Each structure stands twice: as structure tokens, then as C-alpha cells.
Amino acid sequence: MAALGKIRKRGVTLVIIIGLGLFAFIAEEAFRSCEATKNQQRQQVGEVLGKKISVQEFQNLVDEYQEVLKLTQGRDNLSEDELNQVKDQVWNQFVNEQIIADQAGKLGLTVTDEEMQNMLKEGTNPMLMQSPFVNQQTGRFDVSMLTKFLADYKKNSGNAQVAESYERIYKYWQFIEKQLRSQTLAQKFQSLVTSCLLSNPVSAKMSYEAQNMENDILLASFPYSSINDNDVKVSDADLKAKFDEQKEMFKQTVETRDIKYVDFQVVASAADRQALLKTMNEASDKLESGANPAEVVRKAQSLIPYSGMAVRKNALPTDISKKVDSMSVGQTTRPFETTSDNTYNVVKLIAKTMAPDSIEYRQIQVGAATLDETRKLADSIYTALKGGANFEELAKKYNQEGKSQWLTSAMYENSATMDEESKNYLASINNLAVNELKNLEFAQGNIIMQVLNRKAVVEKYDVAIIKHTIDFSKDTYSEAYNKFSQYVSENKTLADLEKNAQKFGYKVQERKDMFNSEHNVAGLRSTREAMKWIFDAKEGEVSPLYECGNNDNLLVVAMTKIHPVGYRDLDGVKDMLKQEVLRDKKFEQIAAKLANVKSIADAQKANAKVDSVRQITFGAPVFVQATGASEPALSGAVAAAKQGDFSKAVIKGNGGAYLFQVIRKGEREGANQFVEKAAEQRLQQQAMQAASRFISELYQKANVVDNRYLFI
Numbered sequence: 001m002a003a004l005g006k007i008r009k010r011g012v013t014l015v016i017i018i019g020l021g022l023f024a025f026i027a028e029e030a031f032r033s034c035e036a037t038k039n040q041q042r043q044q045v046g047e048v049l050g051k052k053i054s055v056q057e058f059q060n061l062v063d064e065y066q067e068v069l070k071l072t073q074g075r076d077n078l079s080e081d082e083l084n085q086v087k088d089q090v091w092n093q094f095v096n097e098q099i100i101a102d103q104a105g106k107l108g109l110t111v112t113d114e115e116m117q118n119m120l121k122e123g124t125n126p127m128l129m130q131s132p133f134v135n136q137q138t139g140r141f142d143v144s145m146l147t148k149f150l151a152d153y154k155k156n157s158g159n160a161q162v163a164e165s166y167e168r169i170y171k172y173w174q175f176i177e178k179q180l181r182s183q184t185l186a187q188k189f190q191s192l193v194t195s196c197l198l199s200n201p202v203s204a205k206m207s208y209e210a211q212n213m214e215n216d217i218l219l220a221s222f223p224y225s226s227i228n229d230n231d232v233k234v235s236d237a238d239l240k241a242k243f244d245e246q247k248e249m250f251k252q253t254v255e256t257r258d259i260k261y262v263d264f265q266v267v268a269s270a271a272d273r274q275a276l277l278k279t280m281n282e283a284s285d286k287l288e289s290g291a292n293p294a295e296v297v298r299k300a301q302s303l304i305p306y307s308g309m310a311v312r313k314n315a316l317p318t319d320i321s322k323k324v325d326s327m328s329v330g331q332t333t334r335p336f337e338t339t340s341d342n343t344y345n346v347v348k349l350i351a352k353t354m355a356p357d358s359i360e361y362r363q364i365q366v367g368a369a370t371l372d373e374t375r376k377l378a379d380s381i382y383t384a385l386k387g388g389a390n391f392e393e394l395a396k397k398y399n400q401e402g403k404s405q406w407l408t409s410a411m412y413e414n415s416a417t418m419d420e421e422s423k424n425y426l427a428s429i430n431n432l433a434v435n436e437l438k439n440l441e442f443a444q445g446n447i448i449m450q451v452l453n454r455k456a457v458v459e460k461y462d463v464a465i466i467k468h469t470i471d472f473s474k475d476t477y478s479e480a481y482n483k484f485s486q487y488v489s490e491n492k493t494l495a496d497l498e499k500n501a502q503k504f505g506y507k508v509q510e511r512k513d514m515f516n517s518e519h520n521v522a523g524l525r526s527t528r529e530a531m532k533w534i535f536d537a538k539e540g541e542v543s544p545l546y547e548c549g550n551n552d553n554l555l556v557v558a559m560t561k562i563h564p565v566g567y568r569d570l571d572g573v574k575d576m577l578k579q580e581v582l583r584d585k586k587f588e589q590i591a592a593k594l595a596n597v598k599s600i601a602d603a604q605k606a607n608a609k610v611d612s613v614r615q616i617t618f619g620a621p622v623f624v625q626a627t628g629a630s631e632p633a634l635s636g637a638v639a640a641a642k643q644g645d646f647s648k649a650v651i652k653g654n655g656g657a658y659l660f661q662v663i664r665k666g667e668r669e670g671a672n673q674f675v676e677k678a679a680e681q682r683l684q685q686q687a688m689q690a691a692s693r694f695i696s697e698l699y700q701k702a703n704v705v706d707n708r709y710l711f712i
Contacts, residue, residue: 045091045707049102053094058711064171065090071169091708099702100182101185120141129141131172153170208674216612216664217663219610219660220610221610229582234581255563260497260508261510261557262497262508266481266554272472273470276471283300294464304467309426313459316465317341319340342469343467343469352461355460356454359430362405366378379439434454437450481554484556509522516709524549529546530548532709538562542558590656594650594659645661
């Protein structure tokens with residue numbers, strides 16, 4: 001009982017302690033939950049209509065599309081800019097697919113398996129024509145070829161060598177099939193929207209007349225520029241009223257940010273240039289003395305390796321091709337600079353020859369259990385061919401087709417690397433006479449080759465090129481880095497950055513309205529970390545120093561303004577609004593002065609610029625030379641007037657105020673006769689274009705979240 005009494009006495013204290021314990025437990029769990037949510041968000045590239053896409057899912061889509069491009073274009077890799085385009089296309093397609101799928105689901109639109117099968121049987125879809133299953137004889141997609149491939153794919157799944165090539169084509173087909181289904185659903189949705197935009201005989205007639213009924217007028221122009229801006233008073237109230245009038249123009253659906261930044265590019269110093277020039281002079285001397293060109297080019301670390309193959313002039317860099325024109329065989333240049341690619345160059349013209357641009361040849365590859373057996377078998381095949389054996393029949397005996405193929409100069413001229421066996425192979429093709437046979441020996445086997453035809457003989461050049469970028473040294477970079485680092489560390493605010501930039505030899509630049517969907521800052525590569533900072537910073541903050549570009553740029557950024565989703569604030573658009581208000585007030589002044597003007601003669605007395613303007617149609621805005629402006633309002637007013645009419649009111653234009661008199665109305669010379677059905681069809685095509693733009697309206701309501709800048 002005593003113990004129970006003590007517990008009761010301290011009951012309140014115990015409740016508090018237990019309560020705090022429970023709170024701590026709940027808070028810890030809540031914290032873990034928040035952390036888990038944040039970690040999950042950090043792995044999300046974006047969201048559309050509530051559907052999230054993770055980094056891995058997005059990267060898989062990018063890899064898929066990248067492989068398709070490599071396969072279809074015969075590429076090994078894509079440039080950074082090309083890869084950025086791929087990422088943008090993949091993202092845009094993901095967004096569009098989610099929006100269309102959402103709308104299609106609400107409307108009950110689907111693409112059935114039966115529809116897909118029918119499309120494959122018809123084989124007319126342009127996407128199918130990009131597949132590997134096009135019958136070369138008919139020029140059409142052949143579903144039987146696809147069926148056979150899919151069967152072979154399953155059959156050869158255990159064969160590693162065959163499976164790899166089959167797998168690439170299979171994935172390509174999966175991509176096409178997926179795109180075909182998505183494209184068909186989008187077309188169904190667009191057709192449905194288009195069918196809601198109807199054309200009729202009345203609108204068709206009006207459209208025809210808008211394009212083909214012309215007006216000739218006498219035009220009296222009063223340019224706004226004739227009134228000095230300083231003579232027009234614009235108040236804050238005027239700007240506010242104009243802002244309220246045009247508020248919807250300043251609505252933005254995506255957050256943007258304004259920055260100021262300092263970017264410094266490190267370049268080679270005078271000492272760096274002198275050191276490189278010394279190396280280039282030594283290389284030039286060696287080439288001139290007859291040293292092995294391949295060895296000299298390699299040791300000089302040239303950007304262009306020496307292949308020993310003669311190439312066409314247009315396969316050479318532009319600066320080099322201009323040089324070889326004026327060089328004699330055996331001549332070596334002294335080092336010269338090309339500013340467009342920031343290089344020093346040395347060129348030796350080793351030989352100039354006339355050679356075919358295209359060569360038709362055929363071959364039989366020979367391989368046996370051992371190299372000795374391979375050599376003996378190759379000799380046997382070569383002897384049989386020399387004795388008159390049929391090339392293709394002999395090739396089939398060794399499971400090869402032996403059919404002819406063409407080699408063009410473009411196939412090998414720009415190869416970055418080329419081993420000795422490849423050089424030997426290409427040299428043999430280029431040097432063999434028509435119908436001549438050759439037995440080529442390689443480390444792994446033999447190739448029996450025969451040239452059948454040589455076409456398009458052109459001039460080719462065997463050139464040794466030493467091209468070297470004028471790079472900065474480590475000492476030069478270190479000096480530039482230390483100076484820029486001092487500038488950043490001593491100037492922690494934007495005001496200080498701007499105040500002291502000139503003292504350090506830098507320039508502060510400005511960029512307004514940056515989107516987080518951009519791939520870089522200030523047009524520089526490798527600025528992802530700076531992008532992350534920009535879209536996480538608060539107004540007035542200054543970033544740390546970033547090393548970026550091609551490891552040759554130093555960057556510091558200041559956040560100046562954040563424009564959130566919604567309406568822009570008045571201060572940010574005052575300059576634009578001021579021009580609108582100035583135009584309004586100038587028009588009011590001119591219109592008041594022209595209140596009693598009733599004719600072109602009266603307008604001339606009021607100092608108008610009078611010109612005749614011909615062939616004005618309602619369908620296109622007229623360009624007025626006197627004001628240098630395109631004036632759709634004038635086109636509309638003229639179309640509504642009758643022949644002989646003088647303006648009922650002063651026309652407010654973009655570049656000035658106008659009065660006019662119609663002197664002729666009539667059908668455009670050479671106009672096609674009005675055909676109601678054809679005109680309606682044109683309107684229907686315009687409706688289809690309008691329907692395609694409807695997707696942008698849906699985008700604004702799709703709650704799109706784009707976090708790609710965090711990952712790519």
C-alpha cells in the first residue's frame with residue numbers, strides 16, 4: 001500500500017515523464033518517416049498527374065532511346081548535346097503520354113491488341129517502315145519477317161554470340177511497338193478533339209475571302225516616334241492599371257529565377273604558348289628531315305592520328321584542307337595557329353594521288369582449327385579461284401555468301417584509330433586492279449579478296465598532321481584559381497561582387513528567367529552543381545566557387561530574384577508596361593488632334609505621312625513602312641470598309657495611329673476559284689493544328705513537377 005501511495009503521489013510526474021517518452025518515440029518515428037519521404041523525393045525525377053518517375057526509371061527510358069538512335073544511325077556514342085536532346089525528348093514524351101493516358105481513360109479510349117495486329121498486317125504506318133522488317137522487294141513492312149524473327153529470337157536465346165545481336169533488334173522492336181501504341185492512342189484523342197471543331201459553308205466562305213479579297217488604300221500614318229517619350233508622363237497608377245488590364249499575360253506556370261554571375265575562362269599564358277610552340281617547331285623539323293611521320297605525330301600528341309591512308313580533301317579539317325591546296329609534295333609547314341579551334345598546327349604533304357572514291361569488292365574469310373591449317377586452306381581457295389573457280393559457289397562451300405559490297409572513302413577517312421591490319425586491309429582494296437585477287441594474312445586468319453569495280457576517281461592526299469590545342473599549364477590554372485578564389489572569398493554579397501569585379505579584371509553578367517529544365521548555367525558544361533544551388537538558394541545569396549566547363553572555367557553565382565508560379569510582380573514587368581502605356585498615351589494625343597479630320601487631304605494638313613498601300617487582305621497583317629510595324633488592326637479595319645470609304649475612326653496600331661481611304665476592293669489576281677468542300681477541308685486541317693495545341697492547356701493542369709536538374 002505504501003508503494004501504491006508513492007505512485008499516486010508522483011502520478012502527475014509519471015504521466016509527464018511517460019508523455020514525454022511517448023512524444024519522443026512518436027517524434028522519432030515521424031522524423032524517420034519524413035526522412036524516408038525526403039529520400040524518396042530525392043530519387044524522383046518528376047511527377048505528372050500524381051504519377052511519379054524515379055531516377056532509375058527515367059534513366060532506363062533514356063538508355064532505351066539512346067540505344068535505338070545508335071542502332072538506327074550506326075553510332076557508337078552520342079555527344080553531350082545530343083544526349084541532352086535525348087533526355088528532353090524522353091521527358092516530354094513521358095509527360096505527353098501521361099496526359100493523353102489520363103484523358104483517354106476518362107473518355108474510354110484504348111488501343112486494343114486486335115488493332116495493333118491489324119496495323120502490323122497493313123504495314124503502312126511510317127514507324128513500321130523504320131523497322132528492320134521491311135521487305136526489300138515490296139518496300140513494305142512484312143509481318144511474316146517479324147514473326148520469323150521473334151521465333152528465331154526464342155530459339156537462339158542460348159547462343160551467347162547470336163543472342164547479343166538478336167537482343168538489340170528485339171529491344172528495338174519493343175521500342176517501336178510501344179511507340180506505335182502510344183502514337184495511336186494520341187491520334188485517337190486528337191481526332192476526337194478535332195471532330196469537336198467543326199467547319200461549315202459560311203466559315204469556309206469567310207476564310208476564302210480573308211485570303212483572296214484584296215484592298216488598295218491611301219494610308220495616312222502618324223508614327224508614335226514623332227512624340228518624344230519625355231513629353232509623356234507615365235505614373236505608377238498608369239502602370240498598375242495596365243498591369244491589371246494585362247495580368248493574364250504575366251501568369252507563369254513554372255518557377256523561374258534571375259541570377260547574376262561571374263564566369264572566368266582560363267586560357268594559356270604567353271609562357272604556355274611559347275613552350276607549346278617550341279614542341280611544334282621540333283616536330284616540324286623532324287617531319288622535314290624525313291623522320292617516320294606516324295612516330296612524330298604520336299610523340300607530339302596530335303589530335304589527329306596519322307593513318308598512312310590517302311584521303312579526300314574534304315575529309316581534312318578546314319584549316320588543313322586550305323593549306324594542302326598550296327603545298328607541294330614533301331613540303332612541311334612551320335607551326336601556324338588556327339583561332340577557330342584554338343590550336344597550333346604543323347602539316348606535311350607526303351603524297352598526292354588520284355584514287356577511286358568507291359570500290360566494289362567481294363571476299364571469303366578463311367578460318368580453321370589452327371593457324372597453319374588456315375594458311376593452307378587459304379592457299380587452296382586462292383589457287384582454285386586463280387584457276388577459274390566460281391567465287392560465290394566457293395564462298396557458299398564455307399558458309400559465306402561471297403556477294404559484292406561497296407567501300408567508299410567516307411567509311412574510313414574519319415576513323416579516330418586504325419590498327420595495322422585494318423590499314424593493310426583497306427590499302428589492299430584501294431590498290432588492287434579490277435578482277436585482281438589477293439590472299440591477305442592476318443593474325444587470326446586469312447581473307448581472300450577480289451576487286452570488281454572502281455568508280456569516281458578523285459584526288460586524295462596522304463597528310464601527316466600535328467594539331468595540338470593551345471592548353472594552359474597547371475601553374476597557369478593554379479594562379480587563375482587562386483585569384484578567382486580570393487575574389488569570391490572577399491566578396492560575400494552581390495553588391496561587393498559588382499563593386500570589385502573590375503578591380504580583379506572580371507565582369508558581372510545577368511541572366512533572367514532561368515528554368516530548372518535547362519541543362520547548364522551560362523552556356524557552360526558541367527554546371528549541374530551550380531544548377532542545384534540556383535534552385536535551392538534564397539534571394540541575395542552568393543554561391544561558392546564552381547569549377548566547370550571543360551575544366552577551364554571558374555564560376556560564381558548570385559541569386560537576384562525568384563519568380564514563383566503565379567503572377568509576376570509589377571516591378572518585374574514595369575519596363576514592358578511602360579512602353580504599352582506610352583503607346584496608349586501617344587495614341588490618345590494623336591487621336592485628339594485628328595478628331596476633325598474627315599479626309600486624306602485633312603490628314604496631310606495634320607502632318608501625316610501619306611502612302612498608297614496595295615494588296616491588303618484580312619488574313620494577313622499589313623506592314624507599314626512609315627512606322628516599321630506590322631498592323632493586324634489596320635488589316636481588319638480595311639477589310640470591314642467599303643470601296644471609297646474613309647476611316648470611321650482613328651486606328652490604333654503597334655507603331656502608330658492611322659487613317660485610310662479604300663480606293664479599290666476586289667478578288668486577288670490569280671486566285672483559285674472558291675470550292676466549298678476544299679475550303680472546308682482546309683479549315684478542318686487548321687482545326688487539327690489547333691487540337692494539337694490543346695495539349696499545352698492540359699499540361700498547365702497536370703501539376704507537372706520537373707526535378708531533372710537534380711540528376712542530369
